[in-house]
Each structure stands twice: as C-alpha cells, then as structure tokens.
Amino acid sequence: MVKAVEIRQFGGPDGLAVLDVPAPAPAAGQVLIGTEAIGVAGADVVIRSGALASYGFTEGHIPGSEVAGTVTALGDGVDPAWLGQRVWAFTGTGGGYVEQAIASAEAIVALPPGLSAVDSVTLGSSGVVAHFGLSHAHFAPGESVLVRGAAGSIGIMTVQLAAMRGAGSVAVTTSSPERGARLRALGATQVLDRSGEGGTGYDVIIDVVAGADLPTFFDRLTPNGRMVVVGAIAGQPPAEFGTKLMASFQKSMSFATFSAATAPAAEQHAVRTEQFEAAARGELQPVVHELLPLEQAVLAHRKMDDGEVFGRIVLTPR
Template sequence: MRAISYRRTGGPDVLELVDLPVPDPGPGEVRVRLAFSGVNPTDWKSRSGATAGALAGDHQTPNQDGAGTVEAVGQGVDPAVTGQRVWVWEAAWQRRWGTAAEYTVVPVRQAVLLGEAPSFELGASLGIPFLTAHRCLTLGEALPDRLGPGALTGRTVLVQGGAGAVGNAAIQLARWADATVVATVSSPRKAQLAAAAGASHVVDYRQQDVVAEVRKVAPKGVDVVVEVAPAVNAAVDAQLVGPHGAVAVYANNGGDEVTLPVRTHMSANAQWHFVLVYTEPERAKVLAVEDVDSAVLDGAVRVGEDAGLPLHVYPLARTAEAHRAVEEGAVGKVLVDVTA
C-alpha cells in the first residue's frame, strides 16, 4: 500500500511516501480502506517530537482521524461490518498505523459507522476536534454529560476562537444541543465562518470589548467557556464565567502559564478544566463518540464553507504540505485525499 511514514521526529520533510505491507487486523480490530485523512495540530506536534509517543515502532504513519470503508475484520469482530462506511478516531495514538495511508487497522470501537449520506470528507473531519469539543461542553458541574437536542437549553456557551476546527465543532455541537452560542474571532472573515457554523452572536475581539458584548447576551455570565488561548484570555474568562460555570481549556495558544483571580472564581464556584482527548476518562470517550455520531445522523454536523469550516485538501504525496498548513494556522480543516 502507499503510505506516509517517518522514522525520526522533525519537520514536515521527515514525512516520506513509501510502499508498506497492508496491515492485517488483529483480534478485535478492523482494517479500513481509507478515503480521507484528517490533519490536527497534535499530528504535527507528534511528528515534530514536541509531544510524547511520537513513534510506536521503527516507523510511524501519522494522523489520527480518517474515513473510509471496512475491508476486513479480525477475530471476534462481526463480519457484518465488512463493507460499512466508517469514520476513524485515534488511529495513531500509541499505534503505528495512522490514517495517512491507503489502509489502517484500529480497534473496532474506533471505526464508527458513518451511514450512506455523510461524505467521507465529513467523516475525516470528526475525530479529535469533535471529541475534544464534546468534552469541553460536558465537563462543568452544572452541565450534562451527554449532548443532544435540548441538553443545553437555557445555557450560554462562549467559544473563544470560533473559526478554528475545535471552535467550529463546539459551535455546531452546542447549537445542536440548543445552547445560545457566542463566539470570538479576530477578523471579519472569521466572523463569517463562526456565524455560518451556527454562532448566535459573534464578537471581533480586535474591534470590540469582549466582556461588554458577551454581558449583553449573558448578564449573569456564561455557563461554559471553550478556551483555546488561556494565557491570553484568562482575565476575560474570569469576568465572564457565571455562577457554577466552567472554563474548558483544550490548547495553550499564546502561552503556557495562566494567572487566575482566586476570589472571583471562588465567589462564582467556578471551575477550570484542562482537556486532552487522548488521555480523558474512557467513559467520556464512549459518550462523546455516541453523541457525535448521533449529531452526524441527525444532520446537525457539516463541513465546508457554508458550515464555517473550509476544506483544504492535499493528495497523499503532499502530506508534508498538509502538515505544514496546519502548523502555520490554516483556517478551516486540512484533509489528505488518500486516493489521489
């Protein structure tokens, strides 16, 4: 099979297009013939050596997310799933066979039925961003641990950085759950994307006073903040998180340390949570996969310009360029067309 592989960590240039044997599924696993691979920030960080677990053996195929068709099953897996369209998550987490290849093998629970209507591009965009967003929206003491229509009725969600992949996922999932969603952005172009994703209100933090604008929507504060840049936004979040509200941090853009006003948070009985989907509790992953899948089947999740998530598609041989695009902050979702 054609696959992207790297034998040492480093820049995008360590990624090579090679021929590898097609992997066989082991017990409890399925082999998926991939159509698209999704690229996330954690993919280039693992490849660069910035995070642990970059190599699961003498070579590594990158990328966690993808979509395709189940071609073979291992011992103990129902043969009826053969031929089913699926989306794949965490393919490369502590495993050799990521999704930047014509085939991958994953535990059967990590190949989720996609159905006939959703596109493979959508399937490859789900995984890490949507599971992360789900965790952020369900962590607070006053929040439900499941999402679905009506789950967040009466709640206000603030998404800091509403034009990013996780921000877009948080907007779409929160709107599906009937929350009021406020998104912050840094430009008119990104404001259009956040609104297309479903944000009820959009604030350009370079042009507007975020605290004043959000307080117009939520005078008592918001129920949850989905936070991409805690070091930059901590002071704003402290002023906006409401009674029993939560700040869910899933990235550290802009700095690695956060200073918090203690009394403000104590008075609100507020919480700060830190989110890394790979190491979150197992039950949280199970619930997230089920809820994201339900949102897809409900038609509540979309990709593309009209969903606020422009797609940037690269052929397999140009996976290094796809990684570079994510590393440089491409707005939208970067995919690799494994068939091209």
C-alpha cells in the same frame, strides 16, 4: 506495499516523508480499512513538532488518529457483517496517514447513507470533543458561551452544538471579519478578535487554544462561570495562571480540562453515531477547509502551521 507518511525528523513539516510500507494485516479483534479520507488534526502537528516526545512519540511515527473508508479484511473474532461496510475509525495515537489502516473493531462506527468519508473525518473526533466539552462545563440552555479558537474543527462544532442546544448567545474569537462572518452563519452571535477584547459576561468558555493568553480570559467569565480547555494549539499556559484564577476567588469561577480519552467508549460511540446521522440529515455542518492527496501531507502541515485553516484539512489516498 502501501503508501504512508511518517515523521522522519521532529520539527517543521519538511520532517514528514512519504514512503512505502508493508501492507498491514489485522490481528484478532481488528479490521483493515481501505482509507478514503484521513483527518489532519492539531494533535498531529504537535506530535510532528516533537513537543510530545516525552510521552513516547518517536521519529518514525505515522501520525493520524481518524480515517474513513471501507472494511476490506477482518481479524479473528470480528463480526463478518463488517466486511465491505463503510466506516469511520479511530486508529489510536497514530497510524492514520496510510492507504490501508488498522483499527480495533470496537473503535469503528458505520457511516449512514448520505454521509461521505470526508465529512465523517471532519466531524468524527471534533464533534465528540465539542459535545463532551460543553457537558464538562455543565452548559445549560440560555447560558452565554464563548468559544476561543472557533475556526478550527473543534471550535466550529462547539459553535454549532451550543447554538442547537439553546445557548443565550455564542461568542467566538477568530482572526478576521471573513472568518467571523462564516462563524455567524454557523450559529455565532458575537465575533471578537483573538484577544477577546470587548467580550465579557460569559457563563461558559470553551478554549481550544490555551497558551500564554489563557489567564486573561478568566476576566471574561461571570460569577460562577466555567472555563474548560479542550485543546492547546498555542501551547501550555504560563505556570502562574493559577494565581490569576485564585485572584478571582470571590467570583467562584471553575477551571477544568477535558480530553476525549476520558469519556467512556460506549458514550463516545453513541454521540458519534447520533452526530453522523444529524450531519447526514443536514442538521450539522462538517466544514472542510481543503482536500489534499496523501502525498501532500507536508503541504497540509504547512497550512496548519500558518494558522489560517478554517475547519479541517482532509487527506485523500485514492
């Protein structure tokens, strides 16, 4: 038996429960990973709330989509060289909050020397979303970027990548001067409060938040500006937000959404490998808010619900 965390009841964090489940065994094309680190993502919180029940998520679901650790067993057809390797893994839409996790052999990436399991789950998904979010916005060096909701793991990576790629300026929205100072140290050049008040003239907005205030950010774009929503931690925008966008017709602005699920797997693998190597060299900084034992997943989700996490919470089974 192994320890796992499941959603016993949709709603608040107390609906999570720690339990013993049978040790899994990898099927053909899969690997078994002894988990050392598990990333706690905003998507886990949304699934736990029950907001995605209509998409097939049910009570009894084990959340978590990214883990890191050592490959301990192989299914048929998997290259024997993976056995004993330290890897990051995407476990799909769940199954990560567990001491031993299953992943497809096509969804694992070897960790370079010098990169910890904890840092890899802090960077693994968020760095890819940040990379492709900027690409989806057709960001070019010299352009001004606003990152809305910059204190989460996706926002932090977007700030760093925009700065590394030669952004003319990188503005951020966040909840406190203290967070703003930390974001400046990572590459931000302008700090705004959550409303974005006082900020305008951005070529690109990468939005991790969405929610009711999303339409107000259209006014902060330049003519031909582009907004890409890569997350919705504040929920869906109002139904009439398209009317607001069309009211700015003369500015020729663009609006898009981006999900990593639409990026080709081979391209994701290449980007993730490159980012892991950059982090091992110290060129990218994974930001860990806190390490908590797997058994304290409820506490991790309470902290996520409070909205004061800077970076990523990581669960450690061992």
